[in-house]
Amino acid sequence: MTFLITCPNCGPREALEFSYGGEITRRAGPGSSSAELTGYLFFRENANGWQTEWWLHRDGCRMWFLAERHTFTNEIRRTYPPGSEPPVDAQAPEGAA
Amino acid sequence: MHPVRYFKPWRMWRHHDVEKTYDVVIVGGGAHGLAMAYELAKRGVKKVAVLEKSYIGAGGSGRNTTIVRANYRTPEGVAFYKEALRLYEQLAQELDYNLLFSQQGHLTLAHAERAVNVAHERAEVNRLLGVDSRVIYPDEIGRLCPVLDLSDRPAFPIMAALYHPPGGVIRHDAVVWAYARQADRMGVHIHQDTEVTGVVVEDGRVAGVRTSRGDISTRVVVSAVAGWTSEVARMAGVRVPIVTHPLQAFVTEPLKPFLHVILVSATLHVYVSQTDRGEVLIGSEIEPYSSYSQASTLNFLEVTAKHALELLPMLGRVKMMRAWGGLCDVTPDYSPIMGLTDVDGFLLDGGWGTYGFKATPIVGVTMADLIHTGRVPDLIAPFAVSRFWERRLVSEIAAAAVSH
Numbered sequence: 001m002t003f004l005i006t007c008p009n010c011g012p013r014e015a016l017e018f019s020y021g022g023e024i025t026r027r028a029g030p031g032s033s034s035a036e037l038t039g040y041l042f043f044r045e046n047a048n049g050w051q052t053e054w055w056l057h058r059d060g061c062r063m064w065f066l067a068e069r070h071t072f073t074n075e076i077r078r079t080y081p082p083g084s085e086p087p088v089d090a091q092a093p094e095g096a097a
Numbered sequence: 098m099h100p101v102r103y104f105k106p107w108r109m110w111r112h113h114d115v116e117k118t119y120d121v122v123i124v125g126g127g128a129h130g131l132a133m134a135y136e137l138a139k140r141g142v143k144k145v146a147v148l149e150k151s152y153i154g155a156g157g158s159g160r161n162t163t164i165v166r167a168n169y170r171t172p173e174g175v176a177f178y179k180e181a182l183r184l185y186e187q188l189a190q191e192l193d194y195n196l197l198f199s200q201q202g203h204l205t206l207a208h209a210e211r212a213v214n215v216a217h218e219r220a221e222v223n224r225l226l227g228v229d230s231r232v233i234y235p236d237e238i239g240r241l242c243p244v245l246d247l248s249d250r251p252a253f254p255i256m257a258a259l260y261h262p263p264g265g266v267i268r269h270d271a272v273v274w275a276y277a278r279q280a281d282r283m284g285v286h287i288h289q290d291t292e293v294t295g296v297v298v299e300d301g302r303v304a305g306v307r308t309s310r311g312d313i314s315t316r317v318v319v320s321a322v323a324g325w326t327s328e329v330a331r332m333a334g335v336r337v338p339i340v341t342h343p344l345q346a347f348v349t350e351p352l353k354p355f356l357h358v359i360l361v362s363a364t365l366h367v368y369v370s371q372t373d374r375g376e377v378l379i380g381s382e383i384e385p386y387s388s389y390s391q392a393s394t395l396n397f398l399e400v401t402a403k404h405a406l407e408l409l410p411m412l413g414r415v416k417m418m419r420a421w422g423g424l425c426d427v428t429p430d431y432s433p434i435m436g437l438t439d440v441d442g443f444l445l446d447g448g449w450g451t452y453g454f455k456a457t458p459i460v461g462v463t464m465a466d467l468i469h470t471g472r473v474p475d476l477i478a479p480f481a482v483s484r485f486w487e488r489r490l491v492s493e494i495a496a497a498a499v500s501h
Contacts, residue, residue: 072390
């Protein structure tokens with residue numbers, strides 16, 4: 001794990017300080033079918049390319065935030081707190097439905 | 098000129114033009130894909146193609162740490178890997194190729210009472226199913242591996258170990274080459290430098306594949322691509338519960354033979370064996386983030402070397418020689434995904450995480466049986482992708498990875 005992640009609070013830090021939270025998923029809400037719940041629990045896009053994902057600044061401010069990372073090069077082009085507007089130039093992860 | 102053609106007199110498999118039609122197309126020229134192709138040819142399936150985007154054995158087959166064992170935790174897993182181990186024992190003869198199989202024994206070290214309990218549980222399940230495993234304590238561990246630090250100096254002293262005598266190492270490249278040579282002799286077309294770019298599905302049924310060397314029409318496509326399973330499954334419109342994680346390993350400079358067992362420690366996230374060349378091979382757990390990068394990292398070397406020294410302090414002045422990484426397609430329950438999908442004719446052989454190489458021969462047999470007869474063999478029935486929709490998970494997390 002030798003790349004830098006820019007924490008929205010603390011700035012660029014070594015990736016070792018962070019915990020990975022996986023790609024973003026759409027939570028199955030109340031009234032969801034068993035199949036929808038199963039899809040949410042287990043099934044992932046696992047994109048080989050740009051992916052929006054969760055990170056926790058574990059050894060820092062302990063903030064959960066979102067990052068757009070290229071899963072082949074590990075380049076991170078943007079990090080932002082949850083709830084903030086997604087960037088205008090954001091692309092859907094490769095292969096995302 | 099094609100590099101394979103250049104060394105003509107030594108060639109173990111031939112170069113072919115890609116034909117327009119095959120009975121079965123296997124995506125991925127690793128040990129699994131080649132084993133399937135060989136077993137299909139043995140069953141009389143005439144036109145089989147193995148498509149490899151790089152060279153054969155370039156992925157997980159050439160990057161794993163060559164350990165073979167059957168000491169799993171679930172009855173489904175133990176029965177399956179027991180059969181894999183049995184086939185490995187006779188594979189050199191079957192394929193007429195020296196595979197340098199050394200059943201030196203496998204020790205899973207326990208550094209905590211919880212780990213001792215898991216070792217007992219695995220030993221009981223193993224013995225019930227006829228797999229040789231038992232729990233041993235420091236006196237016997239010391240006799241099997243005198244160089245191991247069994248003192249109370251480490252932060253987590255060794256309390257016991259799950260001893261699995263038939264576990265061992267087998268030369269991974271030789272397994273790939275042996276399967277490839279025999280498959281080629283029996284008429285399988287092995288296409289290297291041939292990347293699959295699409296799977297053609299018509300009316301819920303596989304009709305063919307698109308490749309970098311032209312389109313192929315076929316009724317059966319098998320994905321045997323390990324870390325890239327999500328991508329190939331996506332081409333066929335099949336969803337899979339897989340996340341790809343890198344896994345790294347390194348070897349030291351060669352030493353005289355001193356380590357005659359395989360050591361695994363889940364607490365220290367490390368496993369150690371000595372290769373036939375004398376190098377000490379040290380591997381770790383999967384990286385804690387998903388990635389398709391096979392690069393190795395300095396952080397891995399630092400942490401893993403430190404943990405290996407907790408077990409074997411005598412390695413302190415030994416030089417690290419080579420490091421590499423590979424990709425693991427990890428499933429939520431740490432069991433593989435094998436068999437049929439919702440798309441008729443599209444078969445999966447993936448989700449192999451860190452345990453694909455040790456399953457190779459039985460994967461070849463069972464997947465070939467499935468394709469040839471259309472009936473799912475009992476051994477792999479628990480591993481269908483449908484188990485996630487039906488909530489019948491096969492939790493192998495305690496025995497499959499060193500990280501747990």
